Amino acid sequence: MGTFTILLGGDLVRTPRLDRQIEGSRVIAADAGIGHARMLGLMPELWVGDFDSVPPNLPEDLAAVPQKIFPAEKDMTDGELAIAEALARGATKLVLAGAFGGKRADHAFLHLALSVRLADAGTTVLLTSGAQEGVPVLPGKKADFDYADGTLFSVLGFSDLAGLTVSGAKWPLDRVEVAFGSSLTISNEVKGRLEIALERGRALLLAHPYPLPES
Template sequence: MSTFTILLGGDLIRTPRLDRQVEGSRVIAADAGIGHAQMLGLVPELWVGDFDSVPADLPADLAAVPRQTFPAEKDKTDGELAIAAALERGATRLVLAGAFGGKRADHAFLHLALGLRLAEAGMDVFLTSGAQEGVPLLPGRAGFDYADGTLFSILGFSELSGLTVTGAKWPLDKVEVAFGSSLTISNEVKFGKTGGRLDIALGHGRALLLAHPYPLPES
């Protein structure tokens, strides 16, 4: 498996879990995402974009990263171009770091939708901000290693049918979920006395698991 970490321009915090997830991967930065490389102690092999949002005072090793430059007026975002570069280099797994938050809600939405599209094409995709993690959910069954008490939501990108959730405070058994329903928002991993893990099965539709492996900040 060839894992590429794509450094995007959204929010990102460094955690031990994130360090493990990107360890040993090849790295490509999308424009302002180069700023995350410094925080994570990574040096990308490629820096992609129109370079309209380059962080100031980059260290010499990051400023010297080879660039693939595109015009500001283009048909794809810098993030999508960085992903395309990783696929050209043989990526079989993508970690989209900095996929959430940031100043552009439209870009954050695109990252979620793009993650689903890539998963439908057979790519192993993982989205993260360090504090939040996203995994595309397609028809089938998947298991997750989150700790007891982890907050999670299932974001439906279509009507869902046959959705089963076990290992949760509010389990579901082959339910139908209308598009736009809040039924699957704010659940919690709950193993019970017998232990176990969070398991999700989906009969039809497309969704994204959004989990918070770390406690949410106090409001």
């Protein structure tokens, strides 16, 4: 089984779409992220971190999850440590649940940037809060998405972008160049089958998916 859900400490809401995305996955919790396990009906196989933000009144079964404890003064965040453990256990796909929001904007930024690096190395990555989700966009690989019409999305550039094509959108783009830090690709809407292609650069799709009909 190559799919791992990493429970992170950011905001998370349970939705039918999220349930489908994490179904059958193995689970590793990063410090406070274990607080999401009960809501999602998950039992982590491992709990890692420095344990400086353990949720209070944790149920006994979750408190008994095997732990890997690290010192508070370390070179990696708890989330990156959890991801490293998943990769060491054979992960080929990661669902980073709780990757946005929360009290630490620096951690949220790290999850965005780290997901792009992981995707560049060959790991499939989905970041999600239940209400919004992110998917890395890499050069030379056309990506298509199952979002319903009207879904709000943005393409966040982590560098200058060249040859960016966006189809199936209210405002399509055809092989445009986008300077790093430009707002050109912020706040678009899905109209049809969303497809994104990129010739050069690194980017991330950030979407607010509408509920989709149950199949």
